[in-house]
Amino acid sequence: MVTQKREKNEWISVSVMGHDRPGIVAGVAKVLYENACNIEALSQTVLMGQFAMIVIVSLPKGGSIAGLQKDLETLGGRMNLTIDIRSVDPNEQLPFPAAETEHFVITVRGADRPGLVAAITEILAQEGINITRLGAEVVPVGGRPEYIQIYEVDIPKALDFSRLQRTLRDRGTEIGVTVDMQHGDIFRAINQI
Secondary structure (H helix, E strand, O other), X not given: OOOOOOOOOEEEEEEEEEEOOXXXXXXXXXXXXXXXXXXXXXXXXXXOOEEEEEEEXXXXXXXXXXXXXXXXXXXXXXXXXXXXXXXXXXXXXXXXXXXXXXEEEEEEEXXXXXXXXXXXXXXXXXXXXXXXXXXXXXXXXXXXXXXXXXXXXXXEOOOOHHHHHHHHHHHHHHHOEXXXXXXXXXXXXXXXX
8 A cells, every 4th residue: 555655765767658649758747746856867768759768766755656647647548658667666776786796788680580688688687687778770881771689788797708708699690690798998989989
């Protein structure tokens, strides 16, 4: 059961999904503002006409999570959006302390077909690697469509990076794609040139 008033700042995750159109972010931001929420982090994207956003907000002492939920449900009904909220423990923001991981970027390229994401993510899960961001889409390359995945991952420092890279490349060969892994700093430097 949700209590009406909180004695300390409450961290809330708000997820929003629906058909993309102008005004969704503005509508959500207005409801958050009217409920005295502070936006701590936000990520939003549109995939093939579908809007998706997740927002982490802090609700001030004495704020009403039930009131926020009611206002977001009203907005969702008016704009035909699915909006869910849940409490977040701010102490559980990262699965690993930053000092224990290295940030890497894994790119996968090849012909599109079912199972490509599952094949790569299976290895990452087995190795205890957290995916912090993933993008995947079909793009025209040299006159033909190519499926490209870009994973941003946090790899535990105790892991053998060379072995992981070989494992990923071997899996890529099995499924007919090219898999490359670069340290996040190197990836950013190369792609800024």
